[in-house]
Amino acid sequence: MVIERHVLTLAQWLSPAFPVGAFAYSHGLESAIASGQIATAAHLQDWLESVLLHGSGRTDCILLRAAHAAVDPTALAHIDATARAFAASSERLVETDLQGDAFCKTVSDVWGTDMQGYTYPVAVGAAAARTEIHADLTASMYLQAFASNLVSAAVRAVPLGQTEGQAVLAALTPTCERIASETAHTTLDDLSSTAFLSDIAAMQHETLQPRIFRT
Template sequence: MNAASLLHLLQFASPALPIGGYSYSQGLEAAIEAGSVHDAASAHAWIERCLDEVQARWDGPLLWRLMQAYAARDMAAVADWSACYLASRDTAELRAETVQMGYSLTRLLADLGVADAGPLGDDVPLPAAYACAVCALGIPHEEALLAQLFAWAENQVLVCVKSVPLGQVAGQRLLLALRPELERAAATARGLPDEALSNWAPGLSMLSMRHEVQHGRLYRS
């Protein structure tokens, strides 16, 4: 990867990007409330399982396909995979999360003069907006996929640091320990055929539904 692509990737995969990623936990706050995640070991187990069952088998593969579709300028495929991703958000919070962040990133790309996400309407999911940025900026797809998985894991770790709570060093130790799982998830996401895609995670869906009525929440999902 050349320096320009790397710098673009660092910017658009950063949690500091002003699209609101820090305000969502994707059901993790409900898992902490329920006691399923309560220390560093259970946090590692939670993130590893979500990486394997959700990120590697659905979110990652759809992002991979969206990047390929944008690169081929196949807007019909972009629209189809975006619709699939939106349909897979099986709670109100998870759908609102990807639409809000996708809208914010789309607006940011337009304001910066980087790209137009295309004719997807108002409900642009985050993976589609991110894939648009990746292709417009010439970022290699493999690195972009791994960076997005890392950004997801980093946000999950930060939720644990704040809410379990874990110490800052424990959080960094956890993030470092997740490297093999992140590499494995990226490899799975790149190679999974269409017929093997799956977002079957009923436990996560139930926790997300509980979070919608949870009192004293810090996060929006």
């Protein structure tokens, strides 16, 4: 019953209905779509798999796990500062900062975790630790929610059919599981990112006109 409750809590935290404004962010996808780099479901799947394996997906997972294991507020502050320094562009920093702050406020109000101002993966990891939700479960569900939000953005912006979008998300599930498993024993020293096209797309989005998404 405890595991079921934890799954339901994470499902609530990572739901599109949770007030972090995830629907407003495309993580640079809007630029890639506007430039023609993503025009089909296959393009989207390849792009997101790269982001998950070599970019923000993996780095966020490492940061989340580090935050979950943080022994005191000083350690957590260091992890959060690292997350901010690791943001590849101003929009990436805005994305993780604003979503993290909104997450902290709601979780603190409802679950009494007394957190504020952390970046998004750090906030999720810290909240999971304080509510005794296992890091492995948190990491895998965070990655699935991350991919789900970007699929939703692409369904609206490419556009793609809902069924195509769900097929892409289902195909990415093993990748999410793999990353969650592979990062189980990582530290901040393992942070790296080679998803350069995604980072460039996020930078280009800063001047993209017209645009729908904040990032």
